Amino acid sequence: MSATHFQLDQQGRLLHFLTVEGLSRRHLTDILDTAESLHGVAERRVKKLPTLHGKTVVNLFFEASTRTRTTFELAAKRLSADVLTLNIATSSAVKGETLLDTLRNIEAMQCDMFVVRHQQSGAAEFIARHVRPHIAVLNAGDGRHAHPTQAMLDVFTIRRHKPDFPNLQVAIVGDILHSRVARSLIHALNILGAGEIRVVAPRTLLPAQVETLGVRVFYDPSQGLRDADVVVMLRLQRERMEGALLPTEQEFFQRYGLTEDRLALARPDAIVMHPGPINRGVEIDSRVADGPRSVILEQVTNGIAVRMAIMSITLGNHARPAGESL
Amino acid sequence: MRDAESLIDAMASQLRDLLAERGIAEPMLVGIHTGGVWIAERLRQRLGVAAPLGQLDISFYRDDFSRIGVNRRVRPSELPFDVDDRHLVLVDDVLNTGRTVRAALNELFDYGRPASVLLAVLVDRGGRELPIEAQVVGARLKLPVDQEVQLTGPELLQLIIQQTTP
Numbered sequence: 030m031s032a033t034h035f036q037l038d039q040q041g042r043l044l045h046f047l048t049v050e051g052l053s054r055r056h057l058t059d060i061l062d063t064a065e066s067l068h069g070v071a072e073r074r075v076k077k078l079p080t081l082h083g084k085t086v087v088n089l090f091f092e093a094s095t096r097t098r099t100t101f102e103l104a105a106k107r108l109s110a111d112v113l114t115l116n117i118a119t120s121s122a123v124k125g126e127t128l129l130d131t132l133r134n135i136e137a138m139q140c141d142m143f144v145v146r147h148q149q150s151g152a153a154e155f156i157a158r159h160v161r162p163h164i165a166v167l168n169a170g171d172g173r174h175a176h177p178t179q180a181m182l183d184v185f186t187i188r189r190h191k192p193d194f195p196n197l198q199v200a201i202v203g204d205i206l207h208s209r210v211a212r213s214l215i216h217a218l219n220i221l222g223a224g225e226i227r228v229v230a231p232r233t234l235l236p237a238q239v240e241t242l243g244v245r246v247f248y249d250p251s252q253g254l255r256d257a258d259v260v261v262m263l264r265l266q267r268e269r270m271e272g273a274l275l276p277t278e279q280e281f282f283q284r285y286g287l288t289e290d291r292l293a294l295a296r297p298d299a300i301v302m303h304p305g306p307i308n309r310g311v312e313i314d315s316r317v318a319d320g321p322r323s324v325i326l327e328q329v330t331n332g333i334a335v336r337m338a339i340m341s342i343t344l345g346n347h348a349r350p351a352g353e354s355l
Numbered sequence: 356m357r358d359a360e361s362l363i364d365a366m367a368s369q370l371r372d373l374l375a376e377r378g379i380a381e382p383m384l385v386g387i388h389t390g391g392v393w394i395a396e397r398l399r400q401r402l403g404v405a406a407p408l409g410q411l412d413i414s415f416y417r418d419d420f421s422r423i424g425v426n427r428r429v430r431p432s433e434l435p436f437d438v439d440d441r442h443l444v445l446v447d448d449v450l451n452t453g454r455t456v457r458a459a460l461n462e463l464f465d466y467g468r469p470a471s472v473l474l475a476v477l478v479d480r481g482g483r484e485l486p487i488e489a490q491v492v493g494a495r496l497k498l499p500v501d502q503e504v505q506l507t508g509p510e511l512l513q514l515i516i517q518q519t520t521p
Contacts, residue, residue, distance in 0.1 A: 059427055063429055065431060066429045066431045067415070068431065069432065073465055074465065074466060074467055075465035075466075078415040079415070079416060079461065080416075080425075081420075341415070341420075342424070342425050344424075346424050347424075348420065348421055348422050348423055348424040
């Protein structure tokens with residue numbers, strides 16, 4: 030059984046959130062609509078809902094993260110869950126404990142949800158397959174494979190600005206090859222029926238047969254950015270690069286970096302996105318990153334509501350009728 | 356089937372008297388999704404309240420989340436005014452166990468500290484499981500437990516009494 034099907038129960042409801050691939054449009058719009066209802070919570074005096082009161086969420090981060098980890102933490106706290114964050118790269122893994130042993134120990138602390146980030150593709154699914162059935166597992170990024178909550182906050186941000194998906198042109202620019210964000214976002218946009226999805230990158234930073242994901246390929250940004258409604262810049266992931274995929278960062282910026290001049294090729298009301306952390310002067314010019322069309326910080330804010338939605342939906346689907354115990 | 360408009364007239368007249376008695380000049384109306392919002396809007400017009408309507412969706416405040424999960428049709432709650440020191444009128448269509456009102460009160464207090472809250476309902480069908488009562492009631496119905504009362508709308512508000520689907 031693939032991760033796609035494994036994350037659903039027999040009624041097709043989300044028990045885990047491991048990948049966007051293979052989900053239905055309704056799964057995605059349910060998440061987006063729920064997130065829309067949660068978005069206003071941060072404007073209230075009490076930025077908290079009682080929904081997950083008494084639940085325990087454990088963030089298992091085997092790989093460094095700031096935004097994803099903190100927004101997951103805040104999302105859980107705003108739903109009144111208790112949250113524990115383990116940076117495993119710096120704890121027992123170093124002492125030689127296996128992943129399963131770490132898992133069993135944390136499970137023994139009676140938790141209800143694992144949020145997993147790992148450098149290995151498939152790690153979150155592996156954990157989901159080995160935890161006790163009442164535990165929900167969310168993928169917070171696994172290797173090059175998927176980063177589904179990032180994709181959902183990206184499409185949430187796009188929908189708030191450009192709700193007309195059938196006529197939407199989205200250009201995803203930069204290091205597609207190493208980007209789990211790009212992969213998940215492409216799946217999400219296709220499921221939601223986005224008009225055209227373009228990837229814009231040098232040949233060396235594109236995965237083989239990228240067209241099969243349902244995208245148009247451009248090597249030249251002056252073509253790829255033309256009339257785009259949304260420009261998604263990706264971080265150049267030097268830490269995942271083996272060998273000489275790129276000449277220099279300066280040359281990458283010259284050929285692909287998003288400058289005001291290049292952005293002028295897109296539609297005048299185009300929005301600029303970036304999953305962060307941004308490398309100023311490598312993939313994006315500061316004037317664009319901090320400019321009026323940038324929604325980069327809005328993405329961070331939206332990430333909280335979207336993660337709250339995914340947490341409450343998946344844990345809600347683990348709900349049990351009265352009288353039925355664990 | 357029963358037309359709800361005459362019941363809302365009755366509610367409006369009770370509410371007007373109650374507000375006068377309590378010396379409340381500027382009440383804020385807050386409807387509970389979905390039926391409560393329809394009724395609250397009609398009350399707002401009948402009473403000539405200028406302030407915009409508040410809307411609550413109590414899905415995230417329900418006490419049965421661990422049994423039924425998230426309501427797929429949840430909508431944003433919206434209180435387009437400051438709750439602090441205001442006199443609120445909470446409006447719902449059917450008052451039964453009182454659990455919805457409990458959840459709505461909890462949500463209201465996460466927005467601020469109102470001066471007072473009144474409860475106005477179209478139908479009180481009894482069956483309370485919590486110490487909650489409405490001050491304004493359109494109609495009191497005695498129904499067997501296997502029957503439910505539902506409000507349909509939003510243009511034409513009608514009350515439908517039917518057998519509960521098992």
